[in-house]
Amino acid sequence: MDITHKSPDLGNVRSPIDMANGLPNSHYINADVFEEERQAVLFDNWAGLGVGADVPDIGDAKPVTFLGMPLLLVRDRIGAVRVFQNICRHRGMILVAEPRKIEGAIRCPYHSWCYSTEGKLISTPHVGGPGQNTHEGIDKNLLGLIEVRSHVWMDVVWINISGTALPFEEANADLLARWTEFDKPLYHGGFDSRFELEVNCNWKLAVENYCESYHLPWVHPGLNSYSRLEDHYHIELADKYSGQGTLVYRQLKGEDGKTFPDFEGLSDKWNTAAEYITAYPNVLLGVHRDHAFAIILTPQGPEKTIESIHLYYAEQGTDAELRARNTTQWKEVFEEDIFVVEGMQRGRHAVGFDGGRFSPAMDGPTHMFHSWVAGQMERHRAPLAAE
Known part of the structure; x- marks a missing residue:
């Protein structure tokens, strides 16, 4: 794949301000570049998803779609805000469709697999056949909700989807x-x-x-x-x-x-x-x-x-x-x-x-923001260019 034709002159964007140009048009209107930025700029860094006030009380849950990805904000039993992928580990069904209070467990509406607000898989009804709620091939310890790395500061819920960023306090x-x-x-x-x-x-x-x-x-x-x-x-x-x-x-x-x-x-x-x-x-x-x-x-x-x-x-x-x-x-x-x-x-x-x-x-x-975006794109493209 040619990764250079879509967004030329990023090196110039990184130039000193008196010589630099801004990011080219493709970074604002091109769907392919938008997808590149999705990973390089937003998924690979600590992006804002929502705020703690979205889930003010224990058991509160709010579904959020972030760049096409279904996520779930939850305040767990000890009051911590957590972010999970909003999908059941069984067949990928969306778990929570509207903001609501979780009473007991997060239950999948498809086959009724249930998860705690800490993401642990706690119930798999009939998974081994009618009346058999366990099966040796289903290890609940390995099938909890997929948690997204998150941090709360200034009440903003920050997420690092790739998991590759430095710890929030360091970054x-x-x-x-x-x-x-x-x-x-x-x-x-x-x-x-x-x-x-x-x-x-x-x-x-x-x-x-x-x-x-x-x-x-x-x-x-x-x-x-x-x-x-x-x-x-x-x-x-x-x-x-x-x-x-x-x-x-x-x-x-x-x-x-x-x-x-x-x-x-x-x-x-x-x-x-x-x-x-x-x-x-x-x-x-x-x-x-x-x-x-x-x-x-x-x-x-x-x-x-x-x-x-x-x-x-x-x-x-x-x-x-x-x-x-x-x-x-x-x-x-x-x-x-x-x-x-x-x-x-x-x-x-x-x-x-x-x-x-x-x-x-x-x-x-x-200019500093333009330069940072260009740097993130260059970092992301470097291993692709070497292939």
Whole structure:
């Protein structure tokens, strides 16, 4: 198979920013390249799947389809969040079709094989014939649910499907150290603090737009009126993460002057600062003195993405009216970006577009993401090219 013709000039993407081009069109519109990225970028790294708040109580289970793969989020009997392939080990039947509470066991609706919330196969009715629930050829210890490597941080459930990535704490050590002050309980705001946006663009364009503040004066004039372009700074760590920060975060206040409670133990920096970082590949995170958010980008194909947004607070039971206003405010900001990312997606169908150029002064975080994706693709293709 020719692995080079689909996506030329990736070496140039890795060039210094003043000489680099962006990723070529094929990385946004080509189904074959999308499949390559599925493995090299999303399956081989720690990708975001959902959040712990999706399964808040013991026994809660939620089916999730991730890049065509049926998965199951479960909170087990000791309260740990686990991820399994959502299939029975007998005939591959989907086990859980809708979010629900597991009462007793996860039962396959086809032949009634049953599994614990820890994934152990516990019952195989009639497997040895009518009335015979065991068979010497069926070793239950070898037929538990297939567990996907997972980790929870900032309430995001991260998965490494290939199993080849470094341990999460090692792969993301720099980001964990940067935000160690936020390594504390985060309380999901509840039903009024989550929403989804369906966007007609490749998932990477959502990352690229989130990384930079360059577009603020024109796309977010309301936000830019108090958190101006010149109040922002770049956040860059090559091959790890990138994003932006602001020095003038302004707390939301109710009519009575009430604000959300602050996270405890924050340094003075956070009195006025906030940071917005993409944890490669597909999780957009924001932290402030009084709330945080996580956005999980779930690709639906080369040209469609679901953005799942979740808002978190320092305490449970924060003011409901203020929470609703905060959700509305953030939804308006994120919706303002839709025409931009969808416009860039349409632009990727322009024959001859070379991936574009970067402003050396303003596009560092976005170039860093392009370079990381190109590096992941080169790593993946190297053994194929040698065959």
